Amino acid sequence: MSASSARLLRDKCHHVLQHSAPGSHGEQLAIRVVPGTGSGDLTGLAGAFEIIQSDDGGHSYVLEYTLA
Numbered sequence: 001m002s003a004s005s006a007r008l009l010r011d012k013c014h015h016v017l018q019h020s021a022p023g024s025h026g027e028q029l030a031i032r033v034v035p036g037t038g039s040g041d042l043t044g045l046a047g048a049f050e051i052i053q054s055d056d057g058g059h060s061y062v063l064e065y066t067l068a
Contacts, residue, residue, distance in 0.1 A: 013040035013042040017033060031051075032048045044067050047063055049063045
């Protein structure tokens with residue numbers, strides 16, 4: 001697990017991400033927002049975070065989320 005902080009406009013916000021690392025059977029890395037951990041403007045944050053690796057070794061990040 002890792003805690004993250006962000007500044008949205010003027011407010012400082014926090015949330016916690018849970019990591020699940022791949023095993024020996026080809027599973028993908030899974031990262032999700034721990035429900036109920038969002039604060040400030042991130043209260044009600046839920047979702048999953050994905051790291052996409054390209055063939056040239058680069059990568060990008062995608063966060064699919066909802067704010068309740």
